[in-house]
Amino acid sequence: MDILVLVKNVPEVAEADLEIEDNQIDLEDLVMGINEWDNYAVEEAVRLAEASGGGVTVMTLGDEEAEDVLRRGLAMGAGRAMHLCDEEFEGSDPATLARAFAAAIGDESYDLILCGVQSSDLGQASTGVLLAQVLNLPFATMAIGIETGEAEITVTRELEANTSERVVLPLPALVTVQSGINQPRYVSIMGIRKVRKMTIGLFEADDLGLDEDQVGEEASQVAGRALALPEVGEGAEMLNGSLDEICGRAVEIIREKGGLS
Amino acid sequence: MSGVLVIAEHRQGELREATLEALGAALELAPQTGRQVVTAVLADDPQALAGPLMGRTHGLRLMAHPDLTAFNPEMYLPVLEDAIAAAEPGLILMPHSSQGMDLAPALAGRLGLPLVTDCIGLTYQDGALTAQRQVYGGKVSETLVLKPASMYVCTLQGGAFEAPETSAVDTAGEEITLTELSPAHARRFVEYVAGALEDVDIAAADILVSVGRGIGGPENVPLAEELADALGATVSCSRPVADVGWLPKSRQVGTSGKTVRPKVYLALGISGAFQHQAGMKNSGTIIAVNKDPRAPIFAVAHYGLVADLFEVLPKLKDKLAG
Ligand SMILES: Cc1cc2nc3c(=O)[nH]c(=O)nc-3n(C[C@H](O)[C@H](O)[C@H](O)COP(=O)(O)OP(=O)(O)OC[C@H]3O[C@@H](n4cnc5c(N)ncnc54)[C@H](O)[C@@H]3O)c2cc1C
Numbered sequence: 001m002d003i004l005v006l007v008k009n010v011p012e013v014a015e016a017d018l019e020i021e022d023n024q025i026d027l028e029d030l031v032m033g034i035n036e037w038d039n040y041a042v043e044e045a046v047r048l049a050e051a052s053g054g055g056v057t058v059m060t061l062g063d064e065e066a067e068d069v070l071r072r073g074l075a076m077g078a079g080r081a082m083h084l085c086d087e088e089f090e091g092s093d094p095a096t097l098a099r100a101f102a103a104a105i106g107d108e109s110y111d112l113i114l115c116g117v118q119s120s121d122l123g124q125a126s127t128g129v130l131l132a133q134v135l136n137l138p139f140a141t142m143a144i145g146i147e148t149g150e151a152e153i154t155v156t157r158e159l160e161a162n163t164s165e166r167v168v169l170p171l172p173a174l175v176t177v178q179s180g181i182n183q184p185r186y187v188s189i190m191g192i193r194k195v196r197k198m199t200i201g202l203f204e205a206d207d208l209g210l211d212e213d214q215v216g217e218e219a220s221q222v223a224g225r226a227l228a229l230p231e232v233g234e235g236a237e238m239l240n241g242s243l244d245e246i247c248g249r250a251v252e253i254i255r256e257k258g259g260l261s
Numbered sequence: 262m263s264g265v266l267v268i269a270e271h272r273q274g275e276l277r278e279a280t281l282e283a284l285g286a287a288l289e290l291a292p293q294t295g296r297q298v299v300t301a302v303l304a305d306d307p308q309a310l311a312g313p314l315m316g317r318t319h320g321l322r323l324m325a326h327p328d329l330t331a332f333n334p335e336m337y338l339p340v341l342e343d344a345i346a347a348a349e350p351g352l353i354l355m356p357h358s359s360q361g362m363d364l365a366p367a368l369a370g371r372l373g374l375p376l377v378t379d380c381i382g383l384t385y386q387d388g389a390l391t392a393q394r395q396v397y398g399g400k401v402s403e404t405l406v407l408k409p410a411s412m413y414v415c416t417l418q419g420g421a422f423e424a425p426e427t428s429a430v431d432t433a434g435e436e437i438t439l440t441e442l443s444p445a446h447a448r449r450f451v452e453y454v455a456g457a458l459e460d461v462d463i464a465a466a467d468i469l470v471s472v473g474r475g476i477g478g479p480e481n482v483p484l485a486e487e488l489a490d491a492l493g494a495t496v497s498c499s500r501p502v503a504d505v506g507w508l509p510k511s512r513q514v515g516t517s518g519k520t521v522r523p524k525v526y527l528a529l530g531i532s533g534a535f536q537h538q539a540g541m542k543n544s545g546t547i548i549a550v551n552k553d554p555r556a557p558i559f560a561v562a563h564y565g566l567v568a569d570l571f572e573v574l575p576k577l578k579d580k581l582a583g
Contacts, residue, residue: 018401018555225406
């Protein structure tokens, strides 16, 4: 089975102090890494390809730094990497990205295309399914299990409230992968070093036959975008004081509200 | 723009609550769009699902076919394309759920319509839609002004909109029996699978000590368990903790885990993504411990401690013993 995986380089924001400049978050001091959901997708692709015989290609669209997520994919077992890298792509929305990915795929035939359910930065959960539409492929989102069969796969889709469903897709198909589907392998610095000589295919919009008006803001459905940081301190009553004091107060609250006193 | 089309969601014979929230959003937007709200129910027996929709939508389009028993986008898409051609809505709304995340991008892609997902607010003015979203794990709010279009597709975040009163408007229904569906691809629904049997029912606990990725590793989970023991509480967790197996899946709180309403929910090292909040925000008292003063969890918590959980946990235990 030949598998293509789309991966994205995203900032780690959970513990970061974010700042906004020109309606973008300032990425300067942020650690970048592979989108959590894409990491599960790469692992799943490598496992499926290992079991069935076949290759894995990883593809990203992003700035020069995004090459790191491709190297990481290669270290995990992908055999080939494609990097869509061009300032012209800036400001693209998911539908525009999907068309760019489709152009890069061209007439190459993959049995399966995997994407993460969403990217942790913008959380749109759209690009994968939109790509399936451009390529006219059957698809399923939210996979927590993929079993391969004769020219088809059975996907276990996670639904709400601890329920799943099993659906069958004919191949070729596109699937978006939910976190927890597998336990992704650890990638060491040594592993990354081993793949540093592998060449990565670089593509600009031009190479994909995309004109200026087919990429970036012009092609996007968005006319304007504003980012803002929510006010701090809206909501909870913040407990102030020394560690000892705030923990003492917390215990009082737990005792009282939890019916322990 | 003309009218709002809401796509109802149902599973195993029950209408899903999120549909009603979408109707709340739709009715709020209806005056701005100048037309009515129509709800499409695609099912084997849509009439049986119509009850909770009565009085909450102007039009009800009940479309019946045995192949619409369980959700399948390949069955839904051709039916919806017809319904959309008939109603010509300016806005198509559905929940940002496992179904909406499957269906909305497919519908938008197939019809070439602009798409905004996971919206927490929508306004329509001068022929263009403005959407409010949360990005970067809920730490940043985003306002998107879309280019003018005759039709938009939007998915709505769970809990962001309120269900309307049951007698908000007069409802007129229309039943349509479909003879043939023409799916573009042979995706096939096989079966539903219920979640694994659980070791404990976190939904039954009075006090939950809940840990997120901030707990750092499986070796630290006992710290939370010890506190829980001292309180007679149960340990629960966020999704990443269950994903990597530090705690069993049955302990997961959130949209894809359990909804809980304990007397006290103590959140330790949980950022408070909306999928997590959806499962715990109705708890009696929420106390959040997080190093990051801007963590979204503080927006739903009643009490907040900006602190390192590894200092807080032993301290709480001491205080309880003392
Ligand atoms: C379809 C779908 C369904 C989902 N369903 C669920 C669900 O049911 N439940 C769920 O929880 N998530 C769910 N998620 C995932 C969700 O989007 C978030 O990724 C997840 O909730 C984040 O978990 P977290 O808060 O533990 O981790 P993070 O977001 O990484 O946050 C960790 C937090 O710990 C804090 N921290 C770190 N170290 C310390 C320390 N020493 N002391 C104090 N604080 C510290 C950080 O400041 C940060 O705020 C779902 C996602 C999708 C796409």
